[in-house]
Amino acid sequence: MKVWYSEISFSTRRRSEVVDLTDQILQEVRKSGIRNGLLVVNLPHATACLTLNEGESGVKNDLLRKLDELVPPSGNYEHDRIDDNAHAHLKSSLVGTCRVLPVVEGRVVRGTWQNFLVVEEDGPRTRRLSILLMGE
Numbered sequence: 001m002k003v004w005y006s007e008i009s010f011s012t013r014r015r016s017e018v019v020d021l022t023d024q025i026l027q028e029v030r031k032s033g034i035r036n037g038l039l040v041v042n043l044p045h046a047t048a049c050l051t052l053n054e055g056e057s058g059v060k061n062d063l064l065r066k067l068d069e070l071v072p073p074s075g076n077y078e079h080d081r082i083d084d085n086a087h088a089h090l091k092s093s094l095v096g097t098c099r100v101l102p103v104v105e106g107r108v109v110r111g112t113w114q115n116f117l118v119v120e121e122d123g124p125r126t127r128r129l130s131i132l133l134m135g136e
Contacts (some may be wrong), residue, residue: 001037010118012124021116034103036136037105041101042130049121051096085122087121092121
């Protein structure tokens with residue numbers, strides 16, 4: 001079995017935004033040469049999250065708005081005594097930071113409208129995304 005690792009570094013521009021990294025991730029899968037196996041995509045940050053969804057601007061805006069409704073930026077959070085970003089930690093915990101997908105015949109198996117979206121909740125920041133492929 002072959003194991004391949006890479007990282008993508010990127011910067012966010014706003015306090016809260018959705019960044020589509022699908023093209024960059026798929027490029028890394030091609031570079032790996034792995035035809036069949038598993039893709040693990042991990043966002044090693046506690047104030048951003050990773051999801052699979054449509055990359056259309058309306059979906060991105062709806063996602064940000066709904067997350068703010070579920071976990072408002074100002075919510076009398078204990079962690080805000082240290083940093084003003086408790087909402088970002090909570091959103092990251094709810095949505096998650098890691099996704100695992102199969103790779104078959106060199107293609108990541110995902111739905112037609114599934115893009116890799118990073119949801120920034122404590123920007124602007126420089127972030128990194130780790131990509132691990134295992135297979136043949």
